[in-house]
Amino acid sequence: xxxxxxxxxxxxxxxxxxxxxxxxxxxxxxxxxxxxxxxxxxxxxxxxxxxxxxxxxxxxxxxxxxxxxxxxxxxxxxxxxxxxxxxxxxxxxxxxxxxxxxxxxxxxxxxxxxxxxxxxxxxxxxxxxxxxxxxxxxxxxxxxxxxxxxxxxxxxxxxxxxxxxxxxxxxxxxxxxxxxxxxxxxxxxxxxxxxxxxxxxxxxxxxxxxxxxxxxxxxxxxxxxxxxxxxxxxxxxxxxxxxxxxxxxxxxxxxxxxxxxxxxxxxxxxxxxxxxxxxxxxxxxxxxxxxxxxxxxxxxxxxxxxxxxxxxxxxxxxxxxxxxxxxxxxxxxxxxxxxxxxxxxxxxxxxxxxxxxxxxxxxxxxxxxxxxxxxxxxxxxxxxxxxxxxxxxxxxxxxxxxxxxxxxxxxxxxxxxxxxxxxxxxxxxxxxxxxxxxxxxxxxxxxxxxxxxxxxxxxxxxxxxxxxxxxxxxxxxxxxxxxxxxxxxxxxxxxxxxxxxxxxxx
Ligand SMILES: [Ca+2]
Ligand SMILES: [Ca+2]
Ligand SMILES: [Ca+2]
Numbered sequence: 001x002x003x004x005x006x007x008x009x010x011x012x013x014x015x016x017x018x019x020x021x022x023x024x025x026x027x028x029x030x031x032x033x034x035x036x037x038x039x040x041x042x043x044x045x046x047x048x049x050x051x052x053x054x055x056x057x058x059x060x061x062x063x064x065x066x067x068x069x070x071x072x073x074x075x076x077x078x079x080x081x082x083x084x085x086x087x088x089x090x091x092x093x094x095x096x097x098x099x100x101x102x103x104x105x106x107x108x109x110x111x112x113x114x115x116x117x118x119x120x121x122x123x124x125x126x127x128x129x130x131x132x133x134x135x136x137x138x139x140x141x142x143x144x145x146x147x148x149x150x151x152x153x154x155x156x157x158x159x160x161x162x163x164x165x166x167x168x169x170x171x172x173x174x175x176x177x178x179x180x181x182x183x184x185x186x187x188x189x190x191x192x193x194x195x196x197x198x199x200x201x202x203x204x205x206x207x208x209x210x211x212x213x214x215x216x217x218x219x220x221x222x223x224x225x226x227x228x229x230x231x232x233x234x235x236x237x238x239x240x241x242x243x244x245x246x247x248x249x250x251x252x253x254x255x256x257x258x259x260x261x262x263x264x265x266x267x268x269x270x271x272x273x274x275x276x277x278x279x280x281x282x283x284x285x286x287x288x289x290x291x292x293x294x295x296x297x298x299x300x301x302x303x304x305x306x307x308x309x310x311x312x313x314x315x316x317x318x319x320x321x322x323x324x325x326x327x328x329x330x331x332x333x334x335x336x337x338x339x340x341x342x343x344x345x346x347x348x349x350x351x352x353x354x355x356x357x358x359x360x361x362x363x364x365x366x367x368x369x370x371x372x373x374x375x376x377x378x379x380x381x382x383x384x385x386x387x388x389x390x391x392x393x394x395x396x397x398x399x400x401x402x403x404x405x406x407x408x409x410x411x412x413x414x415x416x417x418x419x420x421x422x423x424x425x426x427x428x429x430x431x432x433x434x435x436x437x438x439x440x441x442x443x444x445x446x447x448x449x450x451x452x453x454x455x456x457x458x459x460x461x462x463x464x465x466x467x468x469x470x471x472x473x474x475x476x477x478x479x480x481x482x483x484x485x486x487x488x489x490x491x492x493x494x495x496x497x498x499x500x501x502x503x504x505x506x
Contacts, residue, residue, distance in 0.1 A: 039207035040076035042083040044163045045435025046153030046449060047426040051076075051085050051161070057204070058196035065193020068092060068100060070186060073195045075202065078433075079210040081163045082177070086186055086195065093128075093156045093390065095445055099189035100127040102162070103201065108181040110200075112137065118199030119183050123176065125149065130446065140171035145441040147176065152435060154448025155392030166206070181205045215477055216430040218256055218498075221463030225500035226306075226327060229259035230383030230451055232341070232494035236268050238278050249490040251282045256481045257468060257498050258283065261325060262303040263383040265341040265494075267295065275301045296321035300339035300384065309334060312372065315357040318343070318350070322361075324374070332504045333378055333459065336365070340384035340452070345444075348390040355394035358382075366420055379459040379503060382422065385494060386452045389445050398422055398454060425453040427465045427497060432472035437495045439471075451497050464500040 036057040042050050056072035063069065069089030076083045084102070092098040103121040105113060113120035113135045125132035125147070132142040132149075148165035168176040185201035187194040196202050220227060233250070240246055267275060272293035279291040285305065293303045296313040302323040314320040319341035324334050338358065343350035362380065364370035388395055399422060428435050439447035455462070470478060470487040478485060488495050 036075055036202065037205040037207035038076040039078060039209045039211060040083070041078060041211045041213075041433060042076055042081070042085075042161065042163070043426075043428045043433040043435060044081075044083070044150045044152050044161060045426050045428060046157070046161065047435075048085060048159065048161065058202050060193065060195040060197055062089065064197075065089070065188060068098060068188035068192050070188070070193045070195035073184075073186065073202065075184060075204050077166070077206050080166060082166055082182075082204075082206070084162045084184070084186075085159065086162075087159045088188070089158065089193075091156045091158045091391070094151050094154055094160060095130055095389065096128055098128045099192065101125065101187045102127070102132075103185040103187065104164075105183035105201065106176055107178050108183055108203070114139075117185055117187075117194070117201065119185055119201050121183075121185075123147075123170075127151070130444075134170045134174075134176070136172055136174055142170050143441075144446055146170040149446070150434065150436065151446050152448065153392065154436075154446050154450075155388045155390055155395065157392060177206070213431060213433060215473075216428075216464065216466040218258075218430070218466075218481055221500040222502070224505075225463050225502055226261065226331075226335070227257070227259040227498065227500050228261040228263070228337070228381060228383065228453075229257050229496050229498045230263040230265075230385075230453060231496040232265035232385040232451060232492060234266055234492040234494065236266065236270060237492050238264075238267070238275065238282075239270055246490050249484070249487040250492075252483050252487055253468065253491055253496060254279075254283045256483055257496060259498060260305045261335075261337060262301075263337065263339045264301045264303060265319070265339075265385045266299055267301045268299050270301075271295065272301055275303055279303055294321075294323050296323075297339075299341050302337055302339050304337075312361075314338070314361045315354060318354055318357070320354055320358060324378075327503060330505060333375065335501075335503070336374060336378050336380045338362075338380065338382040338384075340382060340386055342385065342387045342394070344387045345389065347387075348393075351387065351390070351394040352397070355397035359397060377420070377456075377459050379501075380420075380422070380456045381460065381499075381501065382454040383452065383497065385450050387450055388452070389448070389450075395424075395452075399424060420456055420458060422454040423457040425455065425462060425465055425499060427453070427467050427499075429469045429472045429495075430466040431474060431477055432469070434469070434472060435467065436469075437467055437497060438493060439469075440493055451494055453497055453499050455499075455501070459504060461502040462499055463502050465498060467495050467497055469495045 057075045058073040060070040071087035074085040102125040104123040105119040106122040110120040113122040134140045150163040183201040272295040276291040276293040294311045295301045307326045309324045311323040322338045365374045436447040437451035
């Protein structure tokens with residue numbers, strides 16, 4: 001007679017987990033199966049400062065799993081979203097190359113759903129495959145759009161924040177979250193780690209209440225700011241004259257933002273002069289003013305209400321260029337604007353090359369000699385589509401390390417006190433606690449931050465900043481700002497980023 005087999009596959013224990021098992025059992029006995037409930041304003045932007053005041057809901061030991069070795073897990077909610085943050089002990093890419101799974105028993109009933117570690121999970125999400133299953137009880141395959149699943153960052157990281165929309169009905173009009181209490185578990189493959197490391201996962205009760213989202217209004221922070229916007233206009237979007245609704249949407253967006261300096265990506269087939277002329281049509285200059293534009297690579301155009309003094313191509317055959325902008329007699333210094341549109345998708349090696357070339361070029365600009373030398377501590381702002389999926393190493397190149405330790409010309413060798421570093425600007429949508437600048441349903445990548453702004457904080461102060469996405473604006477706010485719900489989608493597959501900059505007066 002054949003041996004009876006359990007319907008639930010046996011989970012093989014990692015040797016390290018086996019070693020920790022007795023200690024874990026003791027720890028778990030001491031822990032009550034208490035329900036956590038935390039109402040918290042989380043911004044889904046790949047930055048974790050918004051979690052810093054919270055205690056973790058579960059702590060898994062280090063060294064009991066590989067390659068993913070879970071550490072702490074936090075859970076929170078607001079009126080619209082369930083949020084998770086977790087540490088995975090190793091840098092992994094959210095959309096590939098790992099077996100990270102989220103199990104949620106969404107009705108807190110072990111008798112329904114997919115049986116796993118004491119849960120009856122209605123939802124199983126496989127991050128690396130960007131797909132999941134909803135057990136209704138019939139299994140239904142889901143994609144990220146079915147859940148409005150968001151994850152950040154969307155490049156390699158050793159921790160992530162995830163959001164799931166609470167009001168989703170992923171299949172057969174059944175609610176994703178039918179009740180107030182759920183059980184949550186994260187796992188990593190057959191031999192991997194899990195958190196919490198106990199049957200039944202983490203019991204979480206949605207905290208009642210509402211945290212209003214204060215809209216960021218589009219008026220300038222103060223009259224003295226310089227407003228800069230970065231915008232990938234998708235395939236020469238400004239010039240698709242036959243696409244009237246798109247042109248109207250673009251015009252409403254340009255007028256709502258009303259920036260002084262624009263970093264445009266994907267101006268493939270038009271000269272800088274044509275862009276300046278088009279800007280005069282869409283966003284006319286005041287009397288006596290004029291739009292200036294420069295194009296020094298194959299797709300980026302820098303457009304400015306201020307005169308452009310000089311410009312450079314930074315890396316031949318790549319979309320990387322810079323312009324020195326004269327901010328007028330009332331401001332002490334010129335502004336160096338760097339336009340970026342890094343190589344897409346799998347071209348990680350090319351993005352590394354672009355990051356290294358940019359840092360080297362900035363080091364040259366900040367140091368006497370070489371191909372160019374800027375006046376000491378010239379303010380620098382970088383913007384554009386960095387296409388940062390993959391490892392995230394190119395961003396780390398930009399943000400730190402000796403390669404970016406540039407001495408001010410009059411201050412000798414770099415020391416920690418006189419390094420010029422680039423600061424990363426983390427923004428949210430004007431009307432939502434969301435940080436993505438690109439979102440295409442059912443695409444190969446999760447919605448994420450592809451469009452960046454970085455700046456030298458020693459001579460520049462950021463006075464206001466936001467991402468414009470009309471999909472996350474309320475009807476009332478659309479009316480106030482002169483926009484329509486589908487404008488950002490009609491105009492481009494990317495959202496514009498906006499920043500108000502303050503400079504030292506003369
Ligand atoms: Ca965040
Ligand atoms: Ca662990
Ligand atoms: Ca269940």
